[in-house]
Amino acid sequence: GGNKEAAGSQGTGKPLRAVWCSAMNNESQPFAYKMFKKYMAQYNIEISVLDDQGDAAKQAANVAQAVAANYQWIIVNPTDAAGIVTAFKAAKEARPNIIISTYSSDVPDDAERYRDFFVGMDDATAGAVAANAFIEKFPNGGNIVEIGGQAGHNAQILRHDGFISVMKDHPEFKILDIQNTEHWATDEAQSIMEDFITKYGKKIDAVFVHWDNGATGVISAVQAAGLNGIVIVGVDGCKAGFDQVREGTQYATIMNNFETQSIASLELVSKLLAGEKVASNNYAEMDIVTLANINEFTTPEW
Amino acid sequence: MDNKYILTVSNVNKAFPGVKALDDVSIQVKQGEVHGIVGENGAGKSTLMKILSGVYAKDSGTIIFDGESIEKSTPFDSLRRGISIIYQEFNLVETMSVGENIFMGRFKEMSGMRGTHKRAAKLIEDIGSRINSHTLVKNLSTAEKQMVEIAKALSFNSKLIIMDEPSSSLTNDDLKQLFQIVKLLVSQGISVIYISHKLDEVFELCDTVTIMCDGRVIDSKPASELTRAEMIMKMVGRAIENEFPERPRCVGAPLLHVAGLNTRKLHDVSFTLNKGEILGLVGLVGAGRTEIARSLFGADKVRSAEFVLEGERISIKKPHDAIQHGIGFVPEDRKQQGLILPFSVETNISIACLKNLCRGLFRFVSQSKERECSKREIENLRIKTSSADTRVVTLSGGNQQKIIIGRWLEMHPMILILDEPTRGIDIGAKYEIYMLMKKIVEAGGSIILISSEFPEVLNLSNRVLTICDGKVTGEFDPEVASGNEIMDKVMG
Amino acid sequence: MTVVKHIVSMNDGRLERKARYFLLNHMLVVLLLLLVIVTAVVEPNSLSIGNITSILRRFGAPAFIALGLTFAIITGFIDLSIPGIVNFSAVLAIYLINPLGQVGALVVVLIFGLAAGMINGLLIIKSGGTTQAEGLFITFGMSQVWSAAAMLLSQGKTQQLRWCDRSYSLFTFLGSYKIGFVPIAMVVFVMVLILLNLLQKRTFAGRCMCLVGGNKTVARLSGIHVDRTILSAFMICGLMTVIGAVMLVGRVTTASPTVGSGFDTNAILAVVVGGTSLAGGKGNVFGTMLGVFLVILLANSMNLLGVSTHMQNVMNGAVLLLAIWADGRKTSQLK
Amino acid sequence: MRIEANPSMVQEKVIDSGKFLYEHKAIAGIVFLYALAFLYNLNGNSGFFSSYSQTLILIKATVNIIVACGVTFAVMTRSIDLSIGGVLALSGVLVIKFMNIMPVWLAILLTVLIGVIVGFINGFLIVHQNLEGFIVTLGMGILLKGVALQLTDAHPISARLSFNELADGRQLVFGLARIPNMVIIMLVIVVISSLILRYTQFGRNVYAIGGNYSVAKYSGIPVVRQKWICFGISAGLTAIAGIVNSSHLGAGNANYGDMTAMIVNCAVVVGGTSMAGGIGGVWQSAIGVLFFAVMEFSLNIMVRNSYVIMLIQGMVIVLILFGDSFGNKKRRERV
Numbered sequence A: 001g002g003n004k005e006a007a008g009s010q011g012t013g014k015p016l017r018a019v020w021c022s023a024m025n026n027e028s029q030p031f032a033y034k035m036f037k038k039y040m041a042q043y044n045i046e047i048s049v050l051d052d053q054g055d056a057a058k059q060a061a062n063v064a065q066a067v068a069a070n071y072q073w074i075i076v077n078p079t080d081a082a083g084i085v086t087a088f089k090a091a092k093e094a095r096p097n098i099i100i101s102t103y104s105s106d107v108p109d110d111a112e113r114y115r116d117f118f119v120g121m122d123d124a125t126a127g128a129v130a131a132n133a134f135i136e137k138f139p140n141g142g143n144i145v146e147i148g149g150q151a152g153h154n155a156q157i158l159r160h161d162g163f164i165s166v167m168k169d170h171p172e173f174k175i176l177d178i179q180n181t182e183h184w185a186t187d188e189a190q191s192i193m194e195d196f197i198t199k200y201g202k203k204i205d206a207v208f209v210h211w212d213n214g215a216t217g218v219i220s221a222v223q224a225a226g227l228n229g230i231v232i233v234g235v236d237g238c239k240a241g242f243d244q245v246r247e248g249t250q251y252a253t254i255m256n257n258f259e260t261q262s263i264a265s266l267e268l269v270s271k272l273l274a275g276e277k278v279a280s281n282n283y284a285e286m287d288i289v290t291l292a293n294i295n296e297f298t299t300p301e302w
Numbered sequence B: 001m002d003n004k005y006i007l008t009v010s011n012v013n014k015a016f017p018g019v020k021a022l023d024d025v026s027i028q029v030k031q032g033e034v035h036g037i038v039g040e041n042g043a044g045k046s047t048l049m050k051i052l053s054g055v056y057a058k059d060s061g062t063i064i065f066d067g068e069s070i071e072k073s074t075p076f077d078s079l080r081r082g083i084s085i086i087y088q089e090f091n092l093v094e095t096m097s098v099g100e101n102i103f104m105g106r107f108k109e110m111s112g113m114r115g116t117h118k119r120a121a122k123l124i125e126d127i128g129s130r131i132n133s134h135t136l137v138k139n140l141s142t143a144e145k146q147m148v149e150i151a152k153a154l155s156f157n158s159k160l161i162i163m164d165e166p167s168s169s170l171t172n173d174d175l176k177q178l179f180q181i182v183k184l185l186v187s188q189g190i191s192v193i194y195i196s197h198k199l200d201e202v203f204e205l206c207d208t209v210t211i212m213c214d215g216r217v218i219d220s221k222p223a224s225e226l227t228r229a230e231m232i233m234k235m236v237g238r239a240i241e242n243e244f245p246e247r248p249r250c251v252g253a254p255l256l257h258v259a260g261l262n263t264r265k266l267h268d269v270s271f272t273l274n275k276g277e278i279l280g281l282v283g284l285v286g287a288g289r290t291e292i293a294r295s296l297f298g299a300d301k302v303r304s305a306e307f308v309l310e311g312e313r314i315s316i317k318k319p320h321d322a323i324q325h326g327i328g329f330v331p332e333d334r335k336q337q338g339l340i341l342p343f344s345v346e347t348n349i350s351i352a353c354l355k356n357l358c359r360g361l362f363r364f365v366s367q368s369k370e371r372e373c374s375k376r377e378i379e380n381l382r383i384k385t386s387s388a389d390t391r392v393v394t395l396s397g398g399n400q401q402k403i404i405i406g407r408w409l410e411m412h413p414m415i416l417i418l419d420e421p422t423r424g425i426d427i428g429a430k431y432e433i434y435m436l437m438k439k440i441v442e443a444g445g446s447i448i449l450i451s452s453e454f455p456e457v458l459n460l461s462n463r464v465l466t467i468c469d470g471k472v473t474g475e476f477d478p479e480v481a482s483g484n485e486i487m488d489k490v491m492g
Numbered sequence C: 001m002t003v004v005k006h007i008v009s010m011n012d013g014r015l016e017r018k019a020r021y022f023l024l025n026h027m028l029v030v031l032l033l034l035l036v037i038v039t040a041v042v043e044p045n046s047l048s049i050g051n052i053t054s055i056l057r058r059f060g061a062p063a064f065i066a067l068g069l070t071f072a073i074i075t076g077f078i079d080l081s082i083p084g085i086v087n088f089s090a091v092l093a094i095y096l097i098n099p100l101g102q103v104g105a106l107v108v109v110l111i112f113g114l115a116a117g118m119i120n121g122l123l124i125i126k127s128g129g130t131t132q133a134e135g136l137f138i139t140f141g142m143s144q145v146w147s148a149a150a151m152l153l154s155q156g157k158t159q160q161l162r163w164c165d166r167s168y169s170l171f172t173f174l175g176s177y178k179i180g181f182v183p184i185a186m187v188v189f190v191m192v193l194i195l196l197n198l199l200q201k202r203t204f205a206g207r208c209m210c211l212v213g214g215n216k217t218v219a220r221l222s223g224i225h226v227d228r229t230i231l232s233a234f235m236i237c238g239l240m241t242v243i244g245a246v247m248l249v250g251r252v253t254t255a256s257p258t259v260g261s262g263f264d265t266n267a268i269l270a271v272v273v274g275g276t277s278l279a280g281g282k283g284n285v286f287g288t289m290l291g292v293f294l295v296i297l298l299a300n301s302m303n304l305l306g307v308s309t310h311m312q313n314v315m316n317g318a319v320l321l322l323a324i325w326a327d328g329r330k331t332s333q334l335k
Numbered sequence D: 001m002r003i004e005a006n007p008s009m010v011q012e013k014v015i016d017s018g019k020f021l022y023e024h025k026a027i028a029g030i031v032f033l034y035a036l037a038f039l040y041n042l043n044g045n046s047g048f049f050s051s052y053s054q055t056l057i058l059i060k061a062t063v064n065i066i067v068a069c070g071v072t073f074a075v076m077t078r079s080i081d082l083s084i085g086g087v088l089a090l091s092g093v094l095v096i097k098f099m100n101i102m103p104v105w106l107a108i109l110l111t112v113l114i115g116v117i118v119g120f121i122n123g124f125l126i127v128h129q130n131l132e133g134f135i136v137t138l139g140m141g142i143l144l145k146g147v148a149l150q151l152t153d154a155h156p157i158s159a160r161l162s163f164n165e166l167a168d169g170r171q172l173v174f175g176l177a178r179i180p181n182m183v184i185i186m187l188v189i190v191v192i193s194s195l196i197l198r199y200t201q202f203g204r205n206v207y208a209i210g211g212n213y214s215v216a217k218y219s220g221i222p223v224v225r226q227k228w229i230c231f232g233i234s235a236g237l238t239a240i241a242g243i244v245n246s247s248h249l250g251a252g253n254a255n256y257g258d259m260t261a262m263i264v265n266c267a268v269v270v271g272g273t274s275m276a277g278g279i280g281g282v283w284q285s286a287i288g289v290l291f292f293a294v295m296e297f298s299l300n301i302m303v304r305n306s307y308v309i310m311l312i313q314g315m316v317i318v319l320i321l322f323g324d325s326f327g328n329k330k331r332r333e334r335v
């Protein structure tokens, strides 16, 4: 009901022209984009995409191009959070009433004034939630290894930082080792896990892996080594993560719910257009999916 | 002036792995003379010159040039001292203009592009040429490139200009002009070292002749005191009565008809080749002889042609087809088209017959057979190489040519096309190649011989075709026809 | 006296030269041994069966790819389409399992590998490209094309073998199973290696590739089917790349449309470190295998030694430059 | 001896004019894209022809054009420089790190100096040690990215906002338009390096070395030093590009430049600088890069599906280079 009204508030005239700037070779992005497309008609918005293929300079150029092409709303999933700020600044200078929002991950705190709002999961919180999951699972502490995503990627950095910020207050846990991958590649995660198993063997109680598809590789490594009972926590809550949680190979996945986030973004834009003030930071609920509560969620299709 | 030596080389030695290229070599060159150096392939002529020009370092010995002892030298030092060299292979940058080639590396001295071209134009004019200094070198003909090389040598105010086989790619006309230029140079007091395998030239041009053999100097004398026979004997270490073997006479029935051969360059070329015949093609540079050979061998695109071999129409689309029909081809450019320079002698010999050395379903190459076949040719053709595994890049020109011929002999070709087979090859080796040709035709094969040396074609061929501007202009029996008659048709 | 001295000093020089020559000649082996020893001292577990198995299993994909690439390089080209081919074939394989079954899917992707290689080869032959440079960017473009195709097919999603009704045993068999401690991938690889080594060193086809890599004009004028040779080299490269992709899918049980990135660089480095000259005409299939070992062991050792991901890049670059340098020294000494 | 005017020369004139299109394919491509955009613009409102968009295209191309200017020097000497990706990332990171502890000008100077030194190391390995440029620079690129990762601990580092002015500040040029500094810097670099290549001793030597190395050497050109300097310029200009890039983005990250190496080398070749050496120039390279920028910009407008854009880009690369080699072949046949 509310959705229709929002659309109505914009009048029945021309739809709002929005553009989605992100790296479409990053698997979560095509799905998130799809979620936007699914709901945008209800808000009288039309959306198209500018792909940067994971290149920060390209993304900055794409934002500028979006300004040139008179898009009214630019949604950015920053490939490089620090490197996109100047593009936002330039965009706001060129067209002050353009709406810029970040999605999924945000720009640095001091740059928040260059965008209108942020919707997404706080990756640092995701790391912290993962840490808390371990703390809950192992009251007496244990040994953990961390396998990070693409080195230098915004999500990798924040998930790691969030994780460590909680863990550093829990001396009963020992972080045995940390390695990042080069490309969010499953086989890299698997290789790293294999090497960790070689090095630490049965000492490893738990694994924090930054993304569920990486967890797939970790699980393969653990199974090949014949180890049992290693607790694996991943982030994303994609289909692979759900499957793994359901079959018991992965303890938990921290869910990034793109559906609710996209709806939230659309709502916020409607409010902005209606002249209302909106919150700058809109953190999405962080759902932690385990075997216990998995049936409360619909399995996502990505 | 007569007694002044511009260059004195004494007791110079140079060894390469496996070969002693120069053995105690001593040579003296007077100022303002043309000093000829002759010798078989691999005698060490080019090596000596490369030491003079600073490309190689000598192992021992002394070189005194213009009163100065030269110990270590780079090519540039030598140029600055006044030694220029025109190498056996052309040494120009094809993608740059004539002027820039002449003053390469001295752009600043010439005060930029404009100065460069102005000076270059003057130099070119001085040697009586009319090349535009802005032309790109790749658009020049062979003779014109030579002119540019000479202009380049002159641009350094050289006192000594070394020409390493400058005539090997020139026609008679071009050669005359070259001679004129050499004489012009000498009259200005410049010395010229002239290396050639064409003894006529040496006698015509040179004041003094040095004969080398196997890295040693055999003799050094005024040309007037030498006879041709003497010179040859010293070069090859034995007497050669005739430069050409007796003309083989075993012409049989027609073997190959070529009819209506048309390409971009050729117009309706038709001829017949008989069994056991040596068919000579004569013409000026660019007449299209090479083109005929390449078309027949399937190496170039052909617009239309009909080949009839032993009464059967055959189609030759690529070299492989030609080889299947027993045609072999020795190309004129042996470095680019004839040999894989970094590969071994053995590999280079066995390329064409490799298929026959294979066995089994998966065509395994039999190494023993390959070794056998390369050994056979090395002995047969007396190829001077330390082993079958030597890389051909280190061999002298003549030996390289023999390797290519050996490659085809292993195939027992029915027709062998030889394009300038003796270019840059010494008398001894030439004779051997002539004998080889004779052997081939006597064994029932046929040969198409392309050569810019008229005596060679006329003395060996059973029949001669004159080619001009891509057309066959005449057919002669060289035993009957006079040289003038033939030249007439060659000129068109 | 002086004569004796002279002889002695000559002998000395020769010995020293021999030692240096040996070291340079076997730099790769020396490096590998060094790596193994250092790692074993710091982390004794590195010699455990588990680690060896895991290394061997990891070895599959890059090894097949580098092996195939060796042939393209011998023939005088570099195939940069590898990432694209891996991306597309990995995605395609999983896509096809449901409609075609595993064997069908496997056969189709293998055919795709041959076809992709053939397209590379045909593009190069038909354009008359005879130099490495001409082939370089054409294959780079093809990589983009295949990567885009993989994206279009998968819509950017990572494909999971488990989505195929768990009927993925053939792929996992190839990628993960082992006999004793030797993975199947390794067994297949050794067989292929031996065959391809025979092909390269002993057969007519292998010789043709060397000749074509040496000088295309000469090869053509000597009756070698240059076009056919180039085509077959690229087809071998394409096929091996796809086999590598299949092994990869079998090992990790997923396929993202960007899974192939970086495989080209690693393969080129492995081939060159293994002693195959980028100039073409000369190749060493076993060397390639050692080169891949170096690349993989390097990563393994550094993980075990606790070197950070970032520093690993530095080490990789440095060690590879060292190996390339040693190889270069060797060839220049032979000259 | 002389070439007299003959019919074939007239014919050649005709061929020459046909050749024009082929030699200026990048310009032709840009013109074609503008024509297409013009047609497209009749239907939709994309702002393509606004001065804002046109400046944008220049900005988009700027960093890569600066890199391409440098790379041209390396390619002209018949080599390739794949280390530029690493140099771009490292210099971007370094300049920001340095800026925190020293004045900006010194930070910039020092960063460029480090770039030049990297180039000299490349040159040393390639020229003195006779190694393949392709492989050396590839390994160097990996190494440098590792250094950048290590320096930043894989975090992007933000620059002071004032640093952004260096690239994005605008100057009124000839009272006509306000042009961003980075574009002006780029134009200055293009003009200077093109003048150097065209009208100085050094530049002509580069052409000679690319045209025929041994001839250049025997003509007394200090080939070794010269080639060395070319690699120095390549990496040095890339370092400048890295600084501009970081200033434009306001941050430094080890990931910047991941795609640069291949794309820029490819663009240089598409622009008309031959990898066979001796042919081409800075302008050509710049136009090649610009072509890619225009293509990307207009494809972004014309095509909705980003994967299709990728596909088209790949195909265009393949097509252009196919045409390029095909033209080479035709020309070879004509001679």
Ligand SMILES: Nc1ncnc2c1ncn2[C@@H]1O[C@H](COP(=O)(O)OP(=O)(O)OP(=O)(O)O)[C@@H](O)[C@H]1O
Pocket (backbone or CB within 6 Å): B016, B017, B019, B020, B021, B039, B040, B041, B042, B043, B044, B045, B046, B047, B048, B088, B394, B395, B396, B397, B398, B399, B424, B425, B426
């Ligand atoms: N770079 C090299 N490495 C090894 N051996 C060489 C090298 N250059 C020349 N040689 C050898 O030195 C000897 C002399 O060669 P050189 O080229 O001087 O002969 P040449 O008299 O010029 O012969 P030609 O008349 O065929 O040109 C030959 O046996 C040759 O194989």
Ligand SMILES: Nc1ncnc2c1ncn2[C@@H]1O[C@H](COP(=O)(O)OP(=O)(O)OP(=O)(O)O)[C@@H](O)[C@H]1O
Pocket (backbone or CB within 6 Å): B140, B141, B142, B265, B283, B284, B285, B286, B287, B288, B289, B290, B291, B292, B332, B452, D335
């Ligand atoms: N001086 C020249 N100027 C322009 N083109 C030339 C010249 N010389 C040769 N060519 C080119 O060479 C080709 C044919 O020459 P080809 O080599 O077939 O003749 P040839 O009689 O075999 O000469 P050669 O004596 O060099 O073997 C022609 O396409 C012609 O354009």
Ligand SMILES: [Mg+2]
Pocket (backbone or CB within 6 Å): B045, B046, B047, B088, B164, B397
């Ligand atoms: Mg010689």
Ligand SMILES: [Mg+2]
Pocket (backbone or CB within 6 Å): B289, B290, B291, B332, B419
């Ligand atoms: Mg000819």
